[in-house]
Amino acid sequence: MSEIARYRLVLATLGFAVAALFVLSLTVGPAAIGFAEGLHALFSGKAAEMTVIMREIRLPRAILGLMIGATLGLSGAVLQGYLRNPLAEPGLLGISASASLGAVVALYSGLSLAFPLALPLSALAGAALAVIVVRAMAGSSGSTLTVILAGVAVSAFSAAMASLALNLSPNPFAALEIVFWMMGSLADRSMQDVALAAPFMLAGWAMLALTGRALDVLTLGDHAAASLGIDLHRTQFLAIAGTAASVGAATAVAGAIGFIGLVVPHLLRPLVGSVPSRLLPASALGGAAILLLADISVRLIAPERDLKLGVLTALVGAPFFLWLVWRARRMAA
Amino acid sequence: MSLLDVRDLHVRLGARPVLRGISLNVDAGEFVGLIGPNGAGKTTLMRATLGLVPSRGIVALAGNTGLSARERAKVVAYVPQAREVNWPLTVERVVSLGRMPHLPAFSSPGAQDRDAVARAMRRMGVAAFAGRAVTELSGGEQARVLIARALAQDAPLLLADEPTAGLDPEHQITLMRTFAGIAREGGSVVACLHDLGLAASWCTRLVLMEAGAVVADGPPRDVLTLDRLRSVYHVEAYVREHDHGLVVQPLDLIAPRQ
Numbered sequence: 001m002s003e004i005a006r007y008r009l010v011l012a013t014l015g016f017a018v019a020a021l022f023v024l025s026l027t028v029g030p031a032a033i034g035f036a037e038g039l040h041a042l043f044s045g046k047a048a049e050m051t052v053i054m055r056e057i058r059l060p061r062a063i064l065g066l067m068i069g070a071t072l073g074l075s076g077a078v079l080q081g082y083l084r085n086p087l088a089e090p091g092l093l094g095i096s097a098s099a100s101l102g103a104v105v106a107l108y109s110g111l112s113l114a115f116p117l118a119l120p121l122s123a124l125a126g127a128a129l130a131v132i133v134v135r136a137m138a139g140s141s142g143s144t145l146t147v148i149l150a151g152v153a154v155s156a157f158s159a160a161m162a163s164l165a166l167n168l169s170p171n172p173f174a175a176l177e178i179v180f181w182m183m184g185s186l187a188d189r190s191m192q193d194v195a196l197a198a199p200f201m202l203a204g205w206a207m208l209a210l211t212g213r214a215l216d217v218l219t220l221g222d223h224a225a226a227s228l229g230i231d232l233h234r235t236q237f238l239a240i241a242g243t244a245a246s247v248g249a250a251t252a253v254a255g256a257i258g259f260i261g262l263v264v265p266h267l268l269r270p271l272v273g274s275v276p277s278r279l280l281p282a283s284a285l286g287g288a289a290i291l292l293l294a295d296i297s298v299r300l301i302a303p304e305r306d307l308k309l310g311v312l313t314a315l316v317g318a319p320f321f322l323w324l325v326w327r328a329r330r331m332a333a
Numbered sequence: 334m335s336l337l338d339v340r341d342l343h344v345r346l347g348a349r350p351v352l353r354g355i356s357l358n359v360d361a362g363e364f365v366g367l368i369g370p371n372g373a374g375k376t377t378l379m380r381a382t383l384g385l386v387p388s389r390g391i392v393a394l395a396g397n398t399g400l401s402a403r404e405r406a407k408v409v410a411y412v413p414q415a416r417e418v419n420w421p422l423t424v425e426r427v428v429s430l431g432r433m434p435h436l437p438a439f440s441s442p443g444a445q446d447r448d449a450v451a452r453a454m455r456r457m458g459v460a461a462f463a464g465r466a467v468t469e470l471s472g473g474e475q476a477r478v479l480i481a482r483a484l485a486q487d488a489p490l491l492l493a494d495e496p497t498a499g500l501d502p503e504h505q506i507t508l509m510r511t512f513a514g515i516a517r518e519g520g521s522v523v524a525c526l527h528d529l530g531l532a533a534s535w536c537t538r539l540v541l542m543e544a545g546a547v548v549a550d551g552p553p554r555d556v557l558t559l560d561r562l563r564s565v566y567h568v569e570a571y572v573r574e575h576d577h578g579l580v581v582q583p584l585d586l587i588a589p590r591q
Contacts, residue, residue, distance in 0.1 A: 084419040213433065213438075216430060216433075217430055217433055218419075219418060219419050219420050219422060219427070219430070220417055220418060220419075220427070220430060220479070220482070221413065221415060221417035221419075223380065223385055223411070223413045223415075224411065224412075224413050224417070224479075226383070226384075226385050226402065227383050227385070227406065227409070227410070227411035227413075228406050228430065228431070228433050228434055228486070229401075229402040229403035229404075229405065229406035229433065229434045230402070230433075231402060269420070273422065273423065273426070274420040274421045274422050274466075275420075275422060275426060276420065
């Protein structure tokens, strides 16, 4: 099979998996709704109660699962390609941590009770702040090492501030709410959340997608890439701002969901011949499939206990990542 | 025709002046060896020529100043000293990255691009492992793949920073022949070389740099004199004319002055 045919097959398979998991996600939940009935209610709008459940509860959850998963997979692939570091992930730039801090501030100050959009808006502001600091620190040199170091510093500071909020929290319920929110979840999200996050995610995807060709050439290093006509500053801007917009919006509505941005590009890289630009669509689809699968799993494993999505992805993702490391070590030996 | 015209080029890295008023003109058909001790500014001169480091002075490529990065990439190809390939791409794909400046946005390589890639791979003797991952190759094979990548760029001027390092004698000579061939076909090559023997026998012209300035420029036999090898490199050398050209072999450090 030719290289291009194999790549198309990978994308088609992943696309089919995403479509199937999206439909499955619509049909899993505490309300006992049959598969066919549910889908009929969703589209026809005739069965009043069922239609409300499908349109107001399950549909936004499935849409967010798909979009957030795609965001994490895509931004992970872009950052690994841009930083040429297989350990890079969206959290590395400090964007997840600072968006979480923004959300914590909204929860802690009670703003989120005053009006519901305060939490995601505050999280987006946190992500924007992180990107400004990281870009300013990276400076005109555009060195990838300074980007990583600035991201680590922003992450550490945001985590410390979030801990401080917990530490000083006047009542245990606010603290509990903060802790639960930080674990990441798609439960009880509304169409309003979708409407808020989707434009930022789509804009972020567009920016990230434009880096594809530059990422291929960056395989040869900064100097060779620049000599081939790649604008390194533009690439840095697209990678960081695209991640901030899409991951910031994802974190704003769902909290921090780890490991997908790290593991999915790793898993799919060998299937696309390691070509960074080809990894982008594959990783976006793969991220969407994995997050939808994880979100279906939390509903099936412990329907009564509200198992948090971020807990599950880390619980499965971390040992899986260890396995990847072990396999890489064995192949290198 | 002048492919590279550098006039009064100055570069500072931090507070340290690295290039102090370099002027250099390279015509089509020349194979120039850029030689000089470590820290003389050879790599910086290449980077400044490509606009990779900020500089003061004039750099004209094929008669043009102020080219966009993309236009520049069609005129000059560059092989950096550091041999960096980050992902296990196939040899063919790495070489085809050289076609990037010729591809309009959102288009895939056409017949002309595939021809250029195949030609470059044959020329550097890497076509036999076109389908293998470049990270699995030996250092010398990787070096040849990266030079093939620059050849695929089809730019009239090629800048190569220590291209012979890590190659065995057969491939060093093959590379020198390839560069000489490019010059004969009307392109030009500027290569940083530390192997004075290769530089002496293959280059049409040598440019000797020391402490950020050009101290000698001309045919190998005029540049590599015993006196210059002593004053610039601090070595005694064997220098003789041979049927095959000039033979230069550094022998020992010069005796410390009394």
